[in-house]
Amino acid sequence: MKKHLLLILTLLILIPSVAILVVTGWGVVEHEKAMKNIAESYVLDLAQSVAVQVDRPRFMRRNLMISRSLESFALDISLPGWVALVDENGNLLAASSRAQDVLPQLWQGGIPVGRAILVKGPFGDNYTIAAIPTSQGWYVIAAVAWSQLLGPMVRFSHLWPVAVGLLAIAGVCAAWAFWRWLIMPLLSLESEVSSLKWGKDLPKKDDPVAVxxxxxxRKVLYQLAQTAREREELTQRYVSDLVRVQEEERTKLAREIHDGPLQDVTALLQRILLLKRENWSDKAKKYIEIAEESATEAVKELRGLCDSLSPPWLDLGLSQALTELTDRLERVYGVKIHIETSELPEVDTDTILAFFRITQEAINNAVKHGHADNVWIKLFYEGKSLILCIEDDGCGFDFEGDTEALRVKGHRGIANMIERMRLVGGSIDITTSRGKGTKVVCTVSLPFVGEEASSDAFDV
Incomplete structure (x- = not known):
């Protein structure tokens, strides 16, 4: 019920007005019928009473004194209405004084005998008229004006529909105003809020139509959305600066390792190789070979660390960078990595770096935490979106989408992946559960790329 409360309130305002209008219309019709029945009954009774008077013997003895005879049995009675006596040809024989001006205009001949009908007067008034035959072959014509017979009832029947009609119109107008200035703005606001991306979008600042x-x-909501957007922008700048500083520190650290410890260990390895040329005892040669192996392994690890901190393959493009990364991680971790890439459009440096780090983090998590034996990577362009899909057969983990909870527990890997996708305006979807592995899908829109670049794609 609460879901349709606004509609119910509108109907509660509108229905009484419509009901009043319908009931009033029905009442007016019934009122008209009642007045018509009263007028017909009255006119018939009046005509019949006069016809009875005309049929009396004393009236029959006064054939040529009709007018005076009509006066003698009180045709000019004080009751409402007028009467007249006409012959079979419609000639007026006599009429009451009040009918002299009106009845000739109402009398058009052809009035049904024995029943009353409604006719219009010269000024548009309603009259009920009836004709009753007499024994002499004459006809008594009786008529009455509704305004004379019914008086206030006629005026009431005219004023009541107008008053109630105005009331019903006022109710309908109130319902329309309620819907136009309250319900519609509320529905519009609800629609905006439901589709509002908090921290990104802004609702309309004002709605002139609303109350x-x-x-x-709406103004308060706009201010809150603006504050959230500014906070999101501040967070984005903070994360962006943090990532930039991290990458700079990685590059600096890789350079220092390359120029410092790596060069020292390389020089030590060269001295060991020179030392091997001398004549030594078998025991001494064995120790020298062990030192050579250790120095060689240290050089490899230091170079791998430099490559991990500041990959030199990023300049080769996204596909080549991921291929080089997976080859090295496959050798380091002893895991089988299956990678598929399609022909890709030109990708900006930030997106390449984001996809590279996410792939690096996903593989590390799959091996170290998920104990995966296989990792499948698909990189393709579909529509206007660049999509990276990373899936493993590890043990998975419980993840409900709360990255802050993971960050608090010290698991910053997934939080960093999400932050990197936010920085490049992309989205990331992580699907996992215990015993079923993990699937990571990253999507970035590239609107500047033409449609023709999206021919080859793999289904995720």
């Missing part, structure tokens, strides 16, 4: 309270609510 004052909703306009204030």
């Amino acid at each position: 004052k309270e909703i306009r204030r609510l």
Whole structure:
């Protein structure tokens, strides 16, 4: 019920007005019928009473004194209405004084005998008229004006529909105003809020059509959204600066390792090789070979560390960089990495670095935490989006999407992956559960690339 509360409130305002209008219309119709029945009954009774008077013997003895005879049995009675006496040809024989001006205009001939009908007067008034035959072959015509017979009832029947109609119109207008200035702005606000990406989008600042309270609510919502957006931008700048500093520190550390310990160990290895040329005892040669192996292994590890901190393959493009990375990690971790790449469009440096680090982090997690034996990597371009899919057959883990909880527990790997995708305007979807491995899908839109670059793609 709460879901449709606004619609219910609108109907509660609108239905009474419509009900009043319908009931009033029905009442007016019934009122008209009642007035018509009253007028018909009255006119018939009046005509019949006069016809009875005309049929009396004393009236029959006064054939040529009709007018005076009509006066004698009180045709000019004080009751509403007028009567007249006509012959079979429709000629007026006599009429009450109040009918002299009106009845000739109402009498058009052809009035049904024995029943009353409704006719319009010269000024648009309603009249009910009836014709009753007499024994002499004459006809008594009786008529009455509704305004004379019913008086206030006629005026009431005219004023009541107008008053109630105005009330019903006011109710409908109120319902329309309620819907137009309150319900519609609320629905619009609800639609905006439901689709609002908090921290990114801004709702409309104002709605001139809405009532004052909703306009204030929208203004407050706009201010909150603007604050969230500024906070998100500040967070983005902070994360961006943090990532940039991290990469700079990685590069600096790789350079210092390369120029310092790596050169020293390389020089030590050269001295050991020179030392091997001398004549030594078998025991001494054995120790020298061990030292050579240790120095060689140290050089390899230091170079691998430099490559990991500052990969030199990033300049070769995303596909080549990921291929080099997976080859080295496959040798280091002893895991089988299957990589598939399609023909890709030109990708900016930030996206290459983000995908590279995410792949590096995903493989490290799959091996160290998931104990995976196989990792599958697919990189392709579809539509206008660059998609990277990394899937392993490890043990997986429980993940409900709360990166902050993982960060607090010290698991910064996934949080860093998400932050890197946010920096390049992409999205990341992580699907995992215990015993079923982990799947990471990264998507970045490249709107500047033409449609023709998306021919080859793998299904994720």
